[in-house]
Amino acid sequence: MTVRESQSALSDNARYARDGRASGSLRRERGTRVRRQRVRAAWLFLTPMLIVLAAVAGWPLFRTFWFSLTDASLSSLEGAHFIGLENYLVFDNGWYGILADPLWWQSVWNTLYFTLVSVSLEAVLGVIVALVLNAHFRGRTLVRAAMLIPWAIPTVVSAKIWAWMLNDQFGIINHMLLGIGVIDAPLSWTADASLSMWAVIMVDVWKATPFVALLVLAALQMLPSDCYEAAKVDGIHPVRVFFRVTLPLITPALLVAVIFRALDALRVFDVIYVLTSNAASTMTMSIYARQQLVEFQDVGYGSAASTLLFMIIALVTVVYLYLGRRQLGGES
Structure with a gap:
């Protein structure tokens, strides 16, 4: 094999390697794009449920935490005063x-x-x-x-x-x-x-x-x-x-x-x-x-x-x- 043929073979291998890397990069990019679309679709379907859950469970939980920072009693819920962490310690x-x-x-x-x-x-x-x-x-x-x-x-x-x-x-x-x-x-x-x-x-x-x-x-x-x-x-x-x-x-x-x-x-x-x-x-x-x-x-x-x-x-x-x-x- 001559020097020119050897250089031609090396250039072909390099080109094939570049094409392979480009193809692999394209597949990874396409896979990432598909995963991103699936995540967006999942959040789109979950959003209504999360809103309902926040209204049904989130608000009572927040209100309970707020009451834990006050001196509220059953006879005077509206007249409760903020006392910080005194109920805890x-x-x-x-x-x-x-x-x-x-x-x-x-x-x-x-x-x-x-x-x-x-x-x-x-x-x-x-x-x-x-x-x-x-x-x-x-x-x-x-x-x-x-x-x-x-x-x-x-x-x-x-x-x-x-x-x-x-x-x-x-x-x-x-x-x-x-x-x-x-x-x-x-x-x-x-x-x-x-x-x-x-x-x-x-x-x-x-x-x-x-x-x-x-x-x-x-x-x-x-x-x-x-x-x-x-x-x-x-x-x-x-x-x-x-x-x-x-x-x-x-x-x-x-x-x-x-x-x-x-x-x-x-x-x-x-x-x-x-x-x-x-x-x-x-x-x-x-x-x-x-x-x-x-x-x-x-x-x-x-x-x-x-x-x-x-x-x-x-x-x-x-x-x-x-x-x-x-x-x-x-x-x-």
Whole structure:
């Protein structure tokens, strides 16, 4: 090959490289333009919903935050005066305010404990129930319909039913436990501070487990059967198949169920208030805020409690979604 031919070949390669880079740049620019158009279209469709959400939820939230900075009461909402952060924390020969109230921190602990224990139990039991209902057996449709009954019953109604069942004098739970010899004397399930929290957790788990099982069951119905047939042919133990194949595939649905249940548990009110009222051993943040707003008629103090409740729920949700996204991203 002569020098001229070599130079011609190099120039052709350079031209091809420039054309390739130009083509790649054009494709990237076109892809960026398409993504930009999709983002604009998404915001266009979301704008009406965001406006309605701002009117329905944003304004009450802003008003609650404003009341938390005032000394408003139910008898004088219009005559409230701005007091800054005194409802939250103030020093006047000692610390005062909601952040200095031991009962508030007790309610925070009760709420987090209730959420952690109840949601964990519901996730485990929900997966077990979903696996059972996913199996093939006679009467499966009837069992699936019966499973939804606890979830379909209104929370206040189911809590009142359980309140009668857990009664220490004529409740059927004590009657059954006495009959089989588990206990020697009736237990005050909703009055004893050492038992009341576990009683409300039991009621919440009974009611909410079908919701988790329903979402997990829907995910199980969509799993491909090829991997299970291959695992069966290879003689892999079913327990190993569950942890290696089934659980990773249903994790997204399980994460959705857990986040919904965690949000419900963090703002729980009705089931605990019906069973134990304002008992300090089971008081949650919602019950604490209600007590300040309604019973003590202190709108400013109760609004401060509601604002802190919102901030705690928002923080827990953001952290959970961040960790869940990282886990799913790492698995993918």
